[in-house]
Amino acid sequence: MSGVSFEQDLNEEQLAAVQAPDGPVLVIAAAGTGKTRTLTYRVAWLVEHGIEPDRILLLTFTNKAAREMLDRARGLVGEGVSGLWGGTFHHMANRMLRRHAEALGYKSDYTILDQDDSRSLVKAAADELNLLGKHFPKPDVLLSIYGLAASREEQIHVIAEQRLGGHDIDLNDVVRIHDLYERKKREQSAMDFDDLLVNGLRLFREFPSILARYRERFMHILVDEYQDTNVIQAAWVDSLAVERRNLLVVGDDFQSIYSWRGANFQNILSFPRRYPGAAVYKLETNYRSVPGILDVANACIAGNPDQFQKTLRATRAATRPPVVVRLRDGEQQALYVVNRIRRMRAAGQSLSDMVVLYRAHFHALELQLLLARERIPFQITSGKRFFEQAHIKDACALLRLAANPEDELSFSRLLQLFPKVGKKTCSKMWGALGGRLDLHDASARSRLEGLLPTGARASWQDLAEVFGALNSNPALVIERFVAAFYDQYAVVTFDNYERRKEDLEELVLFTERFENTTEFLSEMALLTNLDTEVDDPNAENVESVRLSTIHQAKGLEWPTVFVIWLSDGMFPSSRSLNGDEGDSEERRLFYVATTRAKDDLFLCVPALRNARDGGVQYYPPSRFITDLAPSFN
DNA sequence: GTTTCGGTTCTTTTT
DNA sequence: GAACCGAAAC
Numbered sequence A: 001m002s003g004v005s006f007e008q009d010l011n012e013e014q015l016a017a018v019q020a021p022d023g024p025v026l027v028i029a030a031a032g033t034g035k036t037r038t039l040t041y042r043v044a045w046l047v048e049h050g051i052e053p054d055r056i057l058l059l060t061f062t063n064k065a066a067r068e069m070l071d072r073a074r075g076l077v078g079e080g081v082s083g084l085w086g087g088t089f090h091h092m093a094n095r096m097l098r099r100h101a102e103a104l105g106y107k108s109d110y111t112i113l114d115q116d117d118s119r120s121l122v123k124a125a126a127d128e129l130n131l132l133g134k135h136f137p138k139p140d141v142l143l144s145i146y147g148l149a150a151s152r153e154e155q156i157h158v159i160a161e162q163r164l165g166g167h168d169i170d171l172n173d174v175v176r177i178h179d180l181y182e183r184k185k186r187e188q189s190a191m192d193f194d195d196l197l198v199n200g201l202r203l204f205r206e207f208p209s210i211l212a213r214y215r216e217r218f219m220h221i222l223v224d225e226y227q228d229t230n231v232i233q234a235a236w237v238d239s240l241a242v243e244r245r246n247l248l249v250v251g252d253d254f255q256s257i258y259s260w261r262g263a264n265f266q267n268i269l270s271f272p273r274r275y276p277g278a279a280v281y282k283l284e285t286n287y288r289s290v291p292g293i294l295d296v297a298n299a300c301i302a303g304n305p306d307q308f309q310k311t312l313r314a315t316r317a318a319t320r321p322p323v324v325v326r327l328r329d330g331e332q333q334a335l336y337v338v339n340r341i342r343r344m345r346a347a348g349q350s351l352s353d354m355v356v357l358y359r360a361h362f363h364a365l366e367l368q369l370l371l372a373r374e375r376i377p378f379q380i381t382s383g384k385r386f387f388e389q390a391h392i393k394d395a396c397a398l399l400r401l402a403a404n405p406e407d408e409l410s411f412s413r414l415l416q417l418f419p420k421v422g423k424k425t426c427s428k429m430w431g432a433l434g435g436r437l438d439l440h441d442a443s444a445r446s447r448l449e450g451l452l453p454t455g456a457r458a459s460w461q462d463l464a465e466v467f468g469a470l471n472s473n474p475a476l477v478i479e480r481f482v483a484a485f486y487d488q489y490a491v492v493t494f495d496n497y498e499r500r501k502e503d504l505e506e507l508v509l510f511t512e513r514f515e516n517t518t519e520f521l522s523e524m525a526l527l528t529n530l531d532t533e534v535d536d537p538n539a540e541n542v543e544s545v546r547l548s549t550i551h552q553a554k555g556l557e558w559p560t561v562f563v564i565w566l567s568d569g570m571f572p573s574s575r576s577l578n579g580d581e582g583d584s585e586e587r588r589l590f591y592v593a594t595t596r597a598k599d600d601l602f603l604c605v606p607a608l609r610n611a612r613d614g615g616v617q618y619y620p621p622s623r624f625i626t627d628l629a630p631s632f633n
Numbered sequence B: 001g002t003t004t005c006g007g008t009t010c011t012t013t014t015t
Numbered sequence C: 001g002a003a004c005c006g007a008a009a010c
Helices: A012-018 A035-048 A063-077 A079-083 A089-104 A115-128 A139-152 A156-164 A171-187 A193-206 A208-217 A231-241 A291-301 A330-346 A361-373 A390-403 A408-415 A423-432 A442-451 A454-462 A474-493 A497-511 A517-526 A584-594
Strands: A025-029 A056-060 A085-088 A220-223 A247-251 A279-283 A323-329 A354-358 A378-380 A545-549 A558-563 A597-610 A616-618
Touching: A012 A035, A012 A279, A025 A035, A035 A056, A035 A063, A035 A079, A035 A220, A035 A247, A056 A063, A056 A089, A056 A231, A063 A079, A063 A085, A085 A089, A089 A193, A089 A208, A089 A231, A089 A517, A115 A139, A115 A171, A115 A408, A139 A156, A139 A171, A139 A193, A139 A231, A156 A171, A193 A208, A193 A231, A208 A231, A220 A231, A231 A247, A291 A584, A291 A597, A323 A330, A330 A354, A330 A361, A330 A558, A330 A597, A354 A361, A361 A378, A361 A545, A390 A408, A390 A474, A390 A497, A390 A517, A408 A423, A423 A442, A442 A454, A454 A474, A474 A497, A474 A517, A558 A584
Parallel strands: A025 A247, A025 A279, A056 A085, A056 A220, A220 A247, A323 A597, A354 A545, A354 A558, A378 A545, A558 A597
Antiparallel strands: A597 A616
8 A cells, every 4th residue: 555644744624524434524625725635635545445446436517626636646546546437527427428328319429519509509599480689688698598497407487587587578489499499409419518417417317227327336426616516416416425425525615606507505505404414524724825815805705694604714924914906997907917017026926926816807908908018928718718719610510520410510510611601501401411411421422512502512522531531530530621621711711820720730639639539529528728738838838927717716826816806896796796696606706816815915996997988987996895894995 | 592791899707 | 809780792
């Protein structure tokens, strides 16, 4: 046995949780108290006590968290852990669904729709029903309603009423679009993100023998960020864990910031009730931040209703207190931040030690401009995900259609790359083909060729050599597709052709890891740009300031943190205050923001913002600022 | 009838 | 920067 030194590496709180006896365990891990460490050592502890890694299930929300934990566990107990089932809920559900898809009436080669795909499909459904007016909710709004309904196991009607009630919108239309969207997904043998979870749960509810198999398999189940689970995820975990009851969940109700996508922190609050006899461990010793920062964090959240009481205890010595900075407007704020960054840089601090956090991406616009003008390198996590960029999706459309001949979305995407082919032509051709095109089938291909407008035939013929490669690995297919056709298309289509070409080369490199097309396509849909090294391979080496939304900064830390636009209406965001939940989630978001900081925290409070009509809008300071002790104000 | 092009508008949070 | 809309071009 390698002998991990548990006693030496962990504090008392952590050690107790790691060595908890079998049975349900709830670990309340406040910010910066070593949550990941605890979970990792728990895995090591289980393995050292004879649990086979492939009988442990470790669930996370992000791929990054999963990878980090598996890497660290590997560091502790060696390669043995690689058999462990670890990953996001979506990944694990997908892994099971690929095996049992037929039971639910899907083909095992079902396509996974990402946000973009789902949007196009909802749009198509709304179009078909003639419901794409100015006064009618846009596809994104509809999708968020459908998503919320799915993840809360509610009727579309109920959610739609909450979101759109009293706005002169026929809620039946919202339901009709949903029905058509569902039908279209079925016809294309496709699942969106929510379907992965919903069907994952259906698999357990409707097929007891399948459930029994997985219950038998998993001796121990561990869940990270439990406060972010929705009812489906919680029910899914419960079905697996209810017999052995070896379920350890880690979370912090203070950091529940995803209720808008269905997360229900009642799951964590009610855990002791749902699992009578559950052991509860609290981690409150904070290693990250200086006391002044923790004071701000503790203060803003203390008044929230419904939470496990806990107080962050500082271990570090007091240094400078956090700073509240009053500013005129966004421009002055940008100037202030840039000057600060300059000064700290001159004093020897690395740019990589600094982050600017904000509620919404557009809050950082002025700052981006100024940083660019001043030639201060910065890295921003926003915009399109790598795998959702047009050129990446274009390059994969053929592969997707080859894997799933009923995938109309990929069919249209592919065909619309050709001249003279637009939406209408596509749907006509798709109809004529009987809603199916098997690219492996030469006669089906020539039937399509006959249907193409004459102007598009030459391009189609360019693809001939790609079809020969369809049965080899996915990387080769993409490579040939780009060489035979897409490169010429891209050079005349995109003004930033060079960058996109590099992206495509990166994509091929990434794809080479996969033998199997279905597996590759699943990963494509389930990975985000933060999870891959594919995007921006150069950026890592350059010392740069990070700009990030607070949501994306969760779980991370920096010596210096700026929080910008702390104005009431910006943060807390006015759009989030309409709900019946009050401002408690915004408070938690502020809590997350402040607890990212180790040494220095700058809270920026601009007073006004230029409105679109050329006027100005005044904002009172954020309630999170006015709530602070008078010494700050 | 369709596709394409060019100008305009608007950015919450994401697996 | 990308999605949308309306007008020009095929």
